[in-house]
Amino acid sequence: MRVALFVTCINDTLYPRTGRAVVSLLRRLGVEAEFPEAQSCCGQPQFNTGYRWETEPLVRRFAAAFAGFDYVVTPSGSCAAMVRDNYPRIGAKAAAEGRGEELTRAAEAVVPRTLELTEFLVDVLGVTDVGAYYPHRVTYHPTCHGLRMLGLGTKPKRLLDAVAGLDLVELPGAQECCGFGGTFSVKNAAVSAAMGADKARHIMGTGAQAVCTVDNSCQLHIGGTLARLGSPVRPVHLAEILASTDKEQW
Amino acid sequence: MSGTYLGMPAFPEAAATATANGRLRANLTHATHTIRDKRAAAVGELTDWAALRAAGAAVKDRTLRHLDHYLTQAEEAVTAAGGTVHWAADAREANRIVTRLVRETGEREVVKVKSMATQEIGLNAALAGAGVRAYETDLAELIVQLGDDLPSHILVPAIHRNRQEIREIFTERMADWGRPAPVGLSDRPGELAEAARLHLREKFLRAKVGISGANFLVAETGTLVVVESEGNGRMCVTLPETLISVVGIEKVVPTWRDLEVYLQLLPRSSTAERMNPYTSTWTGTTDSDGPRAFHLVLLDNGRTDALADTVGRQALRCIRCSACLNVCPVYERAGGHAYGSAYPGPIGAILTPQLRGTTSEVDASLPYASSLCGACYEVCPVAIDIPEVLVHLRERVVQGGPATVRGQRTRLKPAKGHAAERAAMRAARWALDRPGVLRAGQRVAARTRRLHPGRLPGPGRAWTDTREVPAVPAESFRDWWRRTGGREDR
Numbered sequence: 194m195r196v197a198l199f200v201t202c203i204n205d206t207l208y209p210r211t212g213r214a215v216v217s218l219l220r221r222l223g224v225e226a227e228f229p230e231a232q233s234c235c236g237q238p239q240f241n242t243g244y245r246w247e248t249e250p251l252v253r254r255f256a257a258a259f260a261g262f263d264y265v266v267t268p269s270g271s272c273a274a275m276v277r278d279n280y281p282r283i284g285a286k287a288a289a290e291g292r293g294e295e296l297t298r299a300a301e302a303v304v305p306r307t308l309e310l311t312e313f314l315v316d317v318l319g320v321t322d323v324g325a326y327y328p329h330r331v332t333y334h335p336t337c338h339g340l341r342m343l344g345l346g347t348k349p350k351r352l353l354d355a356v357a358g359l360d361l362v363e364l365p366g367a368q369e370c371c372g373f374g375g376t377f378s379v380k381n382a383a384v385s386a387a388m389g390a391d392k393a394r395h396i397m398g399t400g401a402q403a404v405c406t407v408d409n410s411c412q413l414h415i416g417g418t419l420a421r422l423g424s425p426v427r428p429v430h431l432a433e434i435l436a437s438t439d440k441e442q443w
Numbered sequence: 444m445s446g447t448y449l450g451m452p453a454f455p456e457a458a459a460t461a462t463a464n465g466r467l468r469a470n471l472t473h474a475t476h477t478i479r480d481k482r483a484a485a486v487g488e489l490t491d492w493a494a495l496r497a498a499g500a501a502v503k504d505r506t507l508r509h510l511d512h513y514l515t516q517a518e519e520a521v522t523a524a525g526g527t528v529h530w531a532a533d534a535r536e537a538n539r540i541v542t543r544l545v546r547e548t549g550e551r552e553v554v555k556v557k558s559m560a561t562q563e564i565g566l567n568a569a570l571a572g573a574g575v576r577a578y579e580t581d582l583a584e585l586i587v588q589l590g591d592d593l594p595s596h597i598l599v600p601a602i603h604r605n606r607q608e609i610r611e612i613f614t615e616r617m618a619d620w621g622r623p624a625p626v627g628l629s630d631r632p633g634e635l636a637e638a639a640r641l642h643l644r645e646k647f648l649r650a651k652v653g654i655s656g657a658n659f660l661v662a663e664t665g666t667l668v669v670v671e672s673e674g675n676g677r678m679c680v681t682l683p684e685t686l687i688s689v690v691g692i693e694k695v696v697p698t699w700r701d702l703e704v705y706l707q708l709l710p711r712s713s714t715a716e717r718m719n720p721y722t723s724t725w726t727g728t729t730d731s732d733g734p735r736a737f738h739l740v741l742l743d744n745g746r747t748d749a750l751a752d753t754v755g756r757q758a759l760r761c762i763r764c765s766a767c768l769n770v771c772p773v774y775e776r777a778g779g780h781a782y783g784s785a786y787p788g789p790i791g792a793i794l795t796p797q798l799r800g801t802t803s804e805v806d807a808s809l810p811y812a813s814s815l816c817g818a819c820y821e822v823c824p825v826a827i828d829i830p831e832v833l834v835h836l837r838e839r840v841v842q843g844g845p846a847t848v849r850g851q852r853t854r855l856k857p858a859k860g861h862a863a864e865r866a867a868m869r870a871a872r873w874a875l876d877r878p879g880v881l882r883a884g885q886r887v888a889a890r891t892r893r894l895h896p897g898r899l900p901g902p903g904r905a906w907t908d909t910r911e912v913p914a915v916p917a918e919s920f921r922d923w924w925r926r927t928g929g930r931e932d933r
Contacts, residue, residue, distance in 0.1 A: 200920050200921075202875065202881070204920060205881075205885070205919055205920040205921050206885050206888070206915070206919055206920075207913050207915065207916065208913075208916075209916050209918060209919055209920035209923055210916070212920040212923075213920065213923065216929050226929070227929075228920075228921075228924045228929060230878060230921065230924070230925070231878060232878070233875040233876065233878050233881055234875040236872075236875075238868075238871070239868050239871070239872055240834065241815060241834055241837070242837060242841070242864070242868065243810075243834065243836075243837030243838040243839075243840055243841040243842060244838075244841060244842065244865070244868045244869075244872075245838050245842065246842060247868050247869060247871075247872040248872075250872060250876045251872065251875060251876060254875075254876055279834075282831070289753075337814070337815070337816040337817055337818075338815075338817070340817075341816070341817035341818070341820070341821055342817060368818075369772055369816075369818075370772050370814050370816035370818070372772065372814060373814065374813070374814025374815055374816070375814075375815075376811075377811065377813065377814045377815070378905075378906065379902055379903075379905040379906055380455060380811050380905075381454070381455050381458060381773070381811065381812065382455075382459075382905035382906070382908065382909070383455070383458060383459035383462045383463070384455075384458050384459075384462055384773050384776050384777055385814070386908070386909035386910070387462045387468075387776045388772050388773075388776065388814070389909065389910065390909070413913055414910060416911075416913070417906075417910030417911045417912070417913065418909065418910050420910075420911040421909060421910055421911050
């Protein structure tokens with residue numbers, strides 16, 4: 194089984210720790226992930242802002258970079274959803290514009306093999322107890338694209354429940370968006386900030402030491418808001434919790 | 444808020460003002476969360492909700508695909524039942540038809556059933572211009588009208604008001620419109636409702652002309668359907684001598700059997716009821732019962748253009764239930780007025796730019812009034828993929844492209860004011876399509892990381908006003924992998 198890590202541009206640039214945690218976790222589970230260096234960004238910022246034509250080269254790049262792998266695993270619900278939901282749409286629109294089936298084929302090549310990390314763990318590897326140890330009080334925020342576009346359901350929570358030492362506390366209003374939304378966070382900054390403040394208030398109210406998600410783009414906003422409010426609650430990616438053991442804390 | 448949507452600022456500015464209004468925020472949060480939770484419970488009772496939802500989408504899609512056929516069928520059935528059908532290509536034509544019909548009766552006042560179509564075309568203002576006074580009889584629409592205000596919600600137009608405000612509006616304004624509010628009116632819901640009842644009753648009994656919209660138009664019999672909670676609609680469609688219904692062409696359903704699906708989907712999604720208290724249906728005219736003259740005005744006003752768009756047309760499935768508004772975190776904070784049209788919330792953000800186009804500043808900003816969280820799509824009883832349409836319309840704004848405007852295929856130019864963003868997106872794509880350039884950029888950012896300011900200038904300020912900037916790590920993942928081959932654990 195050849196597994197590629199799609200680390201995502203945000204993790205690559207701002208949260209390399211998350212990518213390293215995925216590599217470490219998968220290795221512990223017997224999977225040697227590869228990192229094709231030709232990868233860059235799934236194109237979500239361009240696509241979701243309306244620049245579909247600017248997204249097309251990135252679709253081609255994604256398909257080429259990950260050709261030949263059985264699975265493309267990514268620690269981001271949002272980027273996985275971009276590939277699975279929107280790549281076929283980009284292909285279909287290009288075809289409708291008379292530009293052939295090339296992008297549709299590129300989409301078809303990667304869509305069935307691209308999985309968010311918790312899907313790969315639970316559905317492919319069939320594990321929920323990954324042997325992790327994380328002795329902290331943690332609350333979980335289900336990020337929107339993982340929750341609603343991928344339908345991750347209880348997978349992340351089942352993985353968290355199996356972590357030794359972890360005290361999982363319920364987050365009120367968990368399914369409400371944190372307000373990030375990519376360029377929404379600057380285009381509609383006031384509403385985005387208001388949503389972020391409410392999310393931060395709910396998180397702080399749980400008494401958790403860390404807030405866990407499967408998306409560091411949302412954490413950029415949640416963590417940035419918590420920090421501005423002077424909260425000590427740490428944003429942490431699920432991969433880092435799952436990579437942690439009694440010998441090594443991420 | 445004065446009674447017009449004209450000249451509204453773009454969504455971000457209007458939303459920022461609304462977000463800063465503590466009382467409005469409190470009213471909206473309380474109201475939307477209450478309805479949201481009730482809806483979830485009402486929908487949860489049905490084990491076949493997913494199948495109903497799929498049927499609701501499929502019936503509408505089929506009807507829209509053959510809309511010409513069903514509209515003609517409806518016209519024949521209405522005519523055969525003694526009604527008169529009028530076709531209005533746009534708001535101006537619809538207003539002209541209705542105004543003429545009212546004038547022909549010689550009346551100077553009409554009573555109105557709550558109707559989105561007549562809000563959309565600005566009928567009340569058009570009637571006022573012709574010297575006809577239109578009285579809104581839905582409780583919330585009455586509050587809005589008395590307050591010289593605009594509706595901010597499809598189902599609950601006065602959702603932005605609390606009962607203290609309503610008491611004030613009734614006390615100060617009812618006398619200008621008819622029977623004054625009772626002396627010593629309190630803000631108890633029962634007393635407020637009784638004041639409205641007394642005020643409206645004399646209008647129902649006096650009015651010779653009623654104006655309504657319709658939730659559905661059943662093509663096989665030419666039957667119009669209005670669902671409501673208060674009974675004012677029943678008064679308006681039965682008491683007056685003349686009834687004029689203004690109905691969007693997408694409201695048609697082929698048969699009563701199809702209607703059954705929506706009579707299950709709509710009340711649970713909108714008011715969280717198993718069945719709405721009043722379902723009124725009328726077919727043409729009936730001797731010695733109800734209106735003696737019935738006119739149906741079928742309204743296009745951009746709907747055919749939307750229908751020509753393969754992605755955007757799903758918005759025409761909408762049954763105006765408001766579930767998407769009630770669950771939307773952006774609507775909850777921005778309020779309905781920020782959307783600058785009769786259709787607020789997620790559905791408004793995809794409907795208005797299709798009906799009105801994307802040339803005005805507010806219309807071009809609407810597709811961006813969403814974090815794309817997808818909660819709206821999840822609750823939509825006719826499965827409109829609102830995020831998909833939002834992104835599709837964002838494309839239309841910044842890229843331009845093919846669209847149908849007033850029945851003509853045309854190629855839209857990109858909207859103005861996106862030059863800097865377009866350049867940035869292009870530059871980002873250029874760098875992201877060259878991992879070597881991306882790596883170089885990451886290294887510069889890493890090397891200069893101690894110098895990064897905590898507060899950014901220009902567009903970055905929108906981020907750092909309320910959020911910290913993340914620290915840039917000393918080494919990107921890409922560089923770590925190249926250095927270690929992924930072999931180094933912590």
